[in-house]
Amino acid sequence: MTHTVEKIGGTSMSRVHELRDTLFIGDREGSDLYGRVFVVSAFGGITNLLLEHKKTGDAGVYAQFANADNDRGWHEALDRVAKAMIAAHEDVLDHPADVERATEWVHTRIEDARNALTDLQRLCNYGHFRLAEHLLQVRELLSGLGESHSAFVTAMLLQRAGVNARLVDLSGWRDEGDITLDDRITGAMSRVDPASEMPIVTGYAQCAEGLMREFDRGYSEVTFSKLAALTGASEAIIHKEFHLSSADPNLVGQDNVRKLGRTNYDVADQLSNMGMEAIHPKAAKTLRQAEVPLRVTNAFEPHDPGTLIDDQPADQPGVEIVTGLDVIALEVFEQDMVGVKGYDSAILDVLKRHDVRIVSKVSNANTITHYVDSSLKVMKRVEKDIAEIYPSAEIRSRKLAMASVIGRDLSTLSVLQRGLCAVADAGHSCIGAAQGARNVDVQFVMERDDLAACIKALHDAFVQPDDKAQNDSQNKTLKAAA
Numbered sequence: 001m002t003h004t005v006e007k008i009g010g011t012s013m014s015r016v017h018e019l020r021d022t023l024f025i026g027d028r029e030g031s032d033l034y035g036r037v038f039v040v041s042a043f044g045g046i047t048n049l050l051l052e053h054k055k056t057g058d059a060g061v062y063a064q065f066a067n068a069d070n071d072r073g074w075h076e077a078l079d080r081v082a083k084a085m086i087a088a089h090e091d092v093l094d095h096p097a098d099v100e101r102a103t104e105w106v107h108t109r110i111e112d113a114r115n116a117l118t119d120l121q122r123l124c125n126y127g128h129f130r131l132a133e134h135l136l137q138v139r140e141l142l143s144g145l146g147e148s149h150s151a152f153v154t155a156m157l158l159q160r161a162g163v164n165a166r167l168v169d170l171s172g173w174r175d176e177g178d179i180t181l182d183d184r185i186t187g188a189m190s191r192v193d194p195a196s197e198m199p200i201v202t203g204y205a206q207c208a209e210g211l212m213r214e215f216d217r218g219y220s221e222v223t224f225s226k227l228a229a230l231t232g233a234s235e236a237i238i239h240k241e242f243h244l245s246s247a248d249p250n251l252v253g254q255d256n257v258r259k260l261g262r263t264n265y266d267v268a269d270q271l272s273n274m275g276m277e278a279i280h281p282k283a284a285k286t287l288r289q290a291e292v293p294l295r296v297t298n299a300f301e302p303h304d305p306g307t308l309i310d311d312q313p314a315d316q317p318g319v320e321i322v323t324g325l326d327v328i329a330l331e332v333f334e335q336d337m338v339g340v341k342g343y344d345s346a347i348l349d350v351l352k353r354h355d356v357r358i359v360s361k362v363s364n365a366n367t368i369t370h371y372v373d374s375s376l377k378v379m380k381r382v383e384k385d386i387a388e389i390y391p392s393a394e395i396r397s398r399k400l401a402m403a404s405v406i407g408r409d410l411s412t413l414s415v416l417q418r419g420l421c422a423v424a425d426a427g428h429s430c431i432g433a434a435q436g437a438r439n440v441d442v443q444f445v446m447e448r449d450d451l452a453a454c455i456k457a458l459h460d461a462f463v464q465p466d467d468k469a470q471n472d473s474q475n476k477t478l479k480a481a482a
Contacts, residue, residue, distance in 0.1 A: 003194045005228035006237040007039040007203070007220065012299045013150050014044040017092040020157055023239065023302045024198070033163055037199045037231070039224040040154055042146025043088035047217065049081045050142045054217065062139050065117055066131075074117065081145070082110045089153045098156045105152055109145055109173075116141065140204075140212050144171035147202035147220065155200045166197045170223065172206025181207035185223075185230050194231075201227065218280040225283035229290035236292050237306075239299035244278055244307040247322045247459045251452050258463060260307040260320055263408060267320060268294075268309055270406045270441045273359060275325040275373060278309065314408035317439075319415065319462035324403035324451050327359055327371045328379055332386060334393040338365040343390070350385045354378055359402060360443055362434060371402055371445065400431065401451035403444045405458055410439040415462070419444055422461035423454050430454075 012019065025033065041047075048054055052063040059067070061081060064074035089102040117138065124131040148171045158165035168188050179187070184207050192199050203220030205211065211219035221238075228236040245257040265288050268278045278296055279287075287294050288311055297306030330351075337343050347368060351358060356378060360371040372379070379397040386395055405415050416435045419442060423430055432445040446454050 002234035003035045004235045005037045005233040007224040008239045010041040010044045012241055016154055037194055039201045039203050040150050041203045041220050043150050046146040049084055062142050066135050082106055085149050095160055102153050144204040147204040151200045151202045164197050166199050168199045168201040170202045170205035178208045185227055221280040221283040225286040228292050229286050233292055236287055237295045239297055243298045244296045246463045252456045252459045262308045263320055266440055274323050274404050276323050317409045317412050318407050319405055320407040322405050322455055322459040324455050327400055327402045328374055329398045329400050330370045332393055332395050333367045335366055346389050354382050401448040403454050404441050406441045415442040419458055422457045426457035
């Protein structure tokens with residue numbers, strides 16, 4: 001039989017008891033329940049407590065442990081994780097026996113982790129051992145706790161509802177040996193029959209490669225994509241709390257957005273570049289190379305087919321989505337740059353050294369400007385390093401914003417010209433704009449305070465009401481195909 005591999009994000013996982021009655025079971029009975037493999041993230045907020053807050057940077061267990069002057073901080077942080085985990089499963093489990101079992105699981109795993117970190121801390125008191133050399137393993141160990149907990153709870157929840165759910169824990173907790181990601185997944189799945197079981201798989205997988213070394217907190221999508229590719233899934237599905245839409249409804253109005261319905265991996269890559277990931281680029285690459293189509297759905301609308309992402313071009317030119325993000329413009333002006341090679345590579349080396357993500361770049365005879373996703377604090381260090389290489393250069397960082405109009409095929413639409421006019425008609429102006437020859441995105445640079453208004457103006461200009469009617473028709477076609 002064919003099967004799907006489906007991923008549920010952390011925010012949705014916090015409502016897993018609702019998903020039990022809709023997404024997991026719904027109107028399915030018997031064998032119709034199966035043929036689906038679910039990859040789960042940690043419950044909402046748990047990974048922030050285990051590592052550090054993704055948005056605010058507030059220290060979790062890992063950050064406290066890595067920078068510990070004493071034991072108190074990380075021990076207290078670990079206690080907060082235990083309380084949050086227990087509160088999370090108490091919210092979704094109905095049966096007292098299940099709550100008791102999940103709470104016992106939390107206490108056992110938390111104390112195991114505490115003992116492991118304490119032993120490591122003691123070991124690193126000796127001069128032959130350096131804590132810094134083990135921090136990546138610590139980060140991975142802590143991350144795996146969140147997904148192991150949510151998968152354990154979800155499997156229990158579904159078993160209580162009569163589903164033959166099976167926990168597949170890839171976290172490697174107390175496993176011997178260090179195996180590759182492929183072997184970790186294939187070994188665990190070799191004992192599973194998706195035709196008669198519903199596997200609940202942890203989003204974190206312990207492996208020799210070390211998922212967090214390259215992907216950090218994007219590891220669950222890497223596990224998800226590898227699982228889909230290695231098991232020959234007919235489709236990979238990501239369940240979010242919202243549809244993949246033409247813009248943020250909070251900016252342009254709920255009644256004005258339209259669901260994409262269908263797009264391709266090229267557009268998904270552009271969205272990632274703008275900080276709006278439909279899927280991690282490396283995970284998308286895995287699915288694309290394995291020829292596994294991706295579907296993004298609203299977890300709480302299980303009968304809606306969502307948006308299909310594959311490798312097919314558009315039938316006709318059209319704008320699909322308008323999005324934006326805050327950026328910093330790093331401008332390096334050097335009068336003697338013209339005709340001289342090497343300036344750009346030296347700047348790129350500095351940006352790479354400081355782990356600065358580049359969104360876009362423009363240059364002329366004597367100026368190179370990188371639009372980056374970073375902070376002014378980091379950019380001050382970047383400026384200092386560049387100034388040491390080019391002491392006569394004028395270097396400055398400026399807080400700006402970038403809006404992007406994206407589609408599989410923007411040819412013949414005059415997006416650059418019409419977009420500039422739309423922004424001007426809304427009473428704003430662009431500092432810069434750029435369009436690549438491939439006609440998949442056009443970028444507009446403006447002051448940060450103007451971003452929201454410019455996104456709305458661009459969306460109004462390119463997403464027409466008749467597109468919505470076309471989208472409704474497309475939905476019917478996709479539902480029939482599904």
